[in-house]
Amino acid sequence: MEFLSYLISGISLGSVYAIIALGYTMVYGIAKMLNFAHGDVIMVGGYMSFCAMSYLHLPGWVSVLVGMVVCTLLGIIIEALAYKPLRSAPSLAVLITAIGVSYLLQNSALLIWGANPMSYPPVISGTLHLFDGQLSISYVSIITVTACVLIMLGLTAFTSKTKMGKAMRACSEDKGAAQLMGINVNRTISLTFAIGSALAAIAGVLLCSSYPTLMPTTGSMPGIKAFTAAVFGGIGSIPGAFLGGLLLGIIESLAKAYISTQLSNSIVFAVLIVVLLVRPAGLLGKYVPEKV
Amino acid sequence: MKKILAMLLALSMIFALCACGGSKEETKTETETPAAEAAPAAEAAPAAAAGAFKLGVQGPLTGGAAIYGTAVVNGAKIAVDEINAKGGIQFELQAQDDEADSGDKAINAYNALMDWGMQVLVGPVTSGSGVTVGAQAYADRVFCLTPSGSSVDCIADKDNFFQVCFTDPNQGVASADYMAKNYAGAKVAVIYKNDDAYSQGIRDTFVKEAEAKAVEVVYEGTFNESTQTDFSVQLTAAQAAGADMVFLPIYYTPASVILSQANAMGYAPTFFGVDGMDGILAMPGFDTALAEGVMLLTPFSADSQDALTQNFVAKYQAAYGETPNQFAADAYDAVYIVAAALEAAGCTPDMDAAAICEALIPVMPTISVDGVTGQGMTWAASGEVSKAPMAIVIKDGVYVTP
Numbered sequence: 001m002e003f004l005s006y007l008i009s010g011i012s013l014g015s016v017y018a019i020i021a022l023g024y025t026m027v028y029g030i031a032k033m034l035n036f037a038h039g040d041v042i043m044v045g046g047y048m049s050f051c052a053m054s055y056l057h058l059p060g061w062v063s064v065l066v067g068m069v070v071c072t073l074l075g076i077i078i079e080a081l082a083y084k085p086l087r088s089a090p091s092l093a094v095l096i097t098a099i100g101v102s103y104l105l106q107n108s109a110l111l112i113w114g115a116n117p118m119s120y121p122p123v124i125s126g127t128l129h130l131f132d133g134q135l136s137i138s139y140v141s142i143i144t145v146t147a148c149v150l151i152m153l154g155l156t157a158f159t160s161k162t163k164m165g166k167a168m169r170a171c172s173e174d175k176g177a178a179q180l181m182g183i184n185v186n187r188t189i190s191l192t193f194a195i196g197s198a199l200a201a202i203a204g205v206l207l208c209s210s211y212p213t214l215m216p217t218t219g220s221m222p223g224i225k226a227f228t229a230a231v232f233g234g235i236g237s238i239p240g241a242f243l244g245g246l247l248l249g250i251i252e253s254l255a256k257a258y259i260s261t262q263l264s265n266s267i268v269f270a271v272l273i274v275v276l277l278v279r280p281a282g283l284l285g286k287y288v289p290e291k292v
Numbered sequence: 293m294k295k296i297l298a299m300l301l302a303l304s305m306i307f308a309l310c311a312c313g314g315s316k317e318e319t320k321t322e323t324e325t326p327a328a329e330a331a332p333a334a335e336a337a338p339a340a341a342a343g344a345f346k347l348g349v350q351g352p353l354t355g356g357a358a359i360y361g362t363a364v365v366n367g368a369k370i371a372v373d374e375i376n377a378k379g380g381i382q383f384e385l386q387a388q389d390d391e392a393d394s395g396d397k398a399i400n401a402y403n404a405l406m407d408w409g410m411q412v413l414v415g416p417v418t419s420g421s422g423v424t425v426g427a428q429a430y431a432d433r434v435f436c437l438t439p440s441g442s443s444v445d446c447i448a449d450k451d452n453f454f455q456v457c458f459t460d461p462n463q464g465v466a467s468a469d470y471m472a473k474n475y476a477g478a479k480v481a482v483i484y485k486n487d488d489a490y491s492q493g494i495r496d497t498f499v500k501e502a503e504a505k506a507v508e509v510v511y512e513g514t515f516n517e518s519t520q521t522d523f524s525v526q527l528t529a530a531q532a533a534g535a536d537m538v539f540l541p542i543y544y545t546p547a548s549v550i551l552s553q554a555n556a557m558g559y560a561p562t563f564f565g566v567d568g569m570d571g572i573l574a575m576p577g578f579d580t581a582l583a584e585g586v587m588l589l590t591p592f593s594a595d596s597q598d599a600l601t602q603n604f605v606a607k608y609q610a611a612y613g614e615t616p617n618q619f620a621a622d623a624y625d626a627v628y629i630v631a632a633a634l635e636a637a638g639c640t641p642d643m644d645a646a647a648i649c650e651a652l653i654p655v656m657p658t659i660s661v662d663g664v665t666g667q668g669m670t671w672a673a674s675g676e677v678s679k680a681p682m683a684i685v686i687k688d689g690v691y692v693t694p
Contacts, residue, residue, distance in 0.1 A: 002528060002529070002532045005524075005528045005532075006525060006528060009522075009524035009525055009528065012524075013522060013524075050577065054576070054577055110354065114358075115353075115354040115355055115358035116358055116359050116362075116575070116576065117545045117548075117575065118575070118576040118577045119548050119552070119575045119576065119577040119578035119579070120577060121577055121579060122552070122556070125556070127556055127557060127558050129558060136557045136558045138556040138557065140556065210522070210553075211521040211522050211549060211553075212548070212549055212552050213521060213545055213546075213548065213549055214577070218521075221518055221521070222521075253524075253525055256519075256525040256526075257525045257528070257529060261513050261514045261515060261519075261525070261526065262486060262514050262516065264519065265518060265519065
């Protein structure tokens with residue numbers, strides 16, 4: 001029964017990682033850039049919904065929408081101001097810009113909301129008790145897992161079925177050729193950022209509902225873990241990000257429970273190294289040999 | 293396009309500079325006495341009005357532990373204002389941010405204060421920083437009185453370092469004793485932060501004393517800086533081990549997560565905290581109902597009826613709009629203790645830091661100070677304070693004595 005509890009907390013944690021990793025992987029898959037500011041967009045999403053709930057007294061689901069709208073706009077603005085001018089620059093320049101944006105967001109949050117951590121009121125409270133109360137699952141966990149699966153399925157359908165999704169995949173394969181075929185590459189990439197940032201807002205709300213401390217650095221550690229999850233599952237692959245996030249959460253949780261609470265992070269990253277040694281492109285990643 | 297980018301970068305740099313400037317201004321206080329520095333004619337004026345002692349405070353003013361540093365600075369300011377208003381000894385105060393770091397940030401904050409001409413350090417606020425800065429201050433011969441750096445390592449082997457708060461062993465021992473007396477037969481789980489000297493120190497002595505007093509520890513879980521957002525595994529394990537009391541020798545930020553996660557999983561043991569738990573009720577957005585029944589050992593209660601406490605709490609509320617926590621109270625006392633020691637040692641503001649340090653060291657074990665965190669506080673030559681801890685329980689969102 002304890003094993004089930006550990007497994008459930010692992011799945012719940014993993015689902016949060018997976019939602020964040022989906023954002024990373026979308027942007028990487030299409031724009032071929034690592035958006036290190038993604039973790040901080042999560043933090044902004046958390047703060048926005050926090051403000052909507054605590055200061056404007058809006059209901060939980062409205063606050064999620066507020067967070068999503070603000071983060072989507074923020075994502076588009078960041079992309080337009082910081083990344084678009086660097087479209088043809090070397091990828092290292094974009095990477096460094098992304099780190100800069102990350103610090104800008106963190107420090108702006110520090111100026112606006114201060115350094116004191118806030119306690120995030122859960123969007124949904126309550127717990128489901130099973131087997132005479134031996135096993136309890138909080139509703140937040142259930143919603144997190146459900147949201148994660150829905151988002152994963154939605155994104156897969158979006159990229160494979162819709163016209164815009166096809167344009168995204170085309171850009172991902174070859175930007176130049178896509179442009180020649182009449183696809184507006186810039187608009188496609190902006191849309192990707194908008195989707196990624198909206199996902200970040202959802203992730204922010206779910207992250208803070210399960211692990212309720214909100215401060216300007218809230219997004220950085222989950223951001224790094226989710227990035228790891230994206231690489232683990234094969235960066236650029238949507239089911240890969242989902243699988244990677246889930247596995248990462250479960251490994252972390254079980255390692256904490258059965259091996260050592262101190263070594264859990266080391267174990268997670270050791271597993272990552274082993275996986276990358278065996279499958280350099282990640283679990284579901286496609287290995288594309290470079291032609292010389 | 294490039295021009296726009298360059299403009300943006302320039303703008304963001306200006307923004308960053310403004311941010312730095314802003315925080316510096318905040319940390320500087322307005323307590324500088326008029327013409328205190330421009331008083332070379334010290335011989336002409338009465339000795340007391342000749343100048344002011346430069347009092348440094350260093351602690352986390354930003355970051356996760358910022359509530360402690362800000363509380364300490366606020367508490368110290370009130371004491372400085374009161375003492376300056378009385379005449380006699382005068383103080384100037386400057387605060388520097390060390391982000392509760394135990395590395396170069398702590399040393400940088402200390403160096404900034406030294407450059408300013410600090411004569412006595414009230415701080416550092418946190419233990420990690422206290423160990424680092426303490427070693428440097430020992431070499432430099434600067435007198436340190438920490439309001440809240442409770443680790444033994446802060447005072448160990450240093451004759452110039454004194455504490456206002458209890459040491460960690462003292463807290464661990466007192467907590468175990470309290471449990472043995474009031475919760476006989478309790479099964480205790482301990483969740484502590486093992487990359488933090490403060491938490492580790494309390495846990496070590498607690499476990500030792502618990503064994504001696506036959507308090508049963510059924511589970512021990514750890515976490516660290518990078519894993520302090522999720523405790524579901526530790527809590528599940530504690531519940532599975534049958535713990536009906538959870539000892540949390542940690543700061544209130546992770547404690548708030550533990551309380552809300554335990555509530556979400558329907559686990560309701562008695563939570564027992566130490567002085568780091570103080571501040572949880574003031575956390576923005578925290579549902580105080582979650583803290584109902586939480587116990588903590590603290591030497592200060594804002595509800596206490598004695599005149600000293602009432603005066604301090606009223607002034608603090610008027611100035612900062614919130615109830616002072618234990619850190620503010622420790623800092624308030626610290627400034628009064630420094631004043632009492634300076635008076636007893638007959639120090640004057642024209643003495644340098646090292647001379648003041650040598651003068652204060654023999655005086656500290658001889659003085660006794662009444663403050664808001666204890667009556668008749670005395671010190672051992674080792675730097676440890678002697679005062680009585682008090683158990684507090686949170687009821688309806690306020691501290692009450694059980």
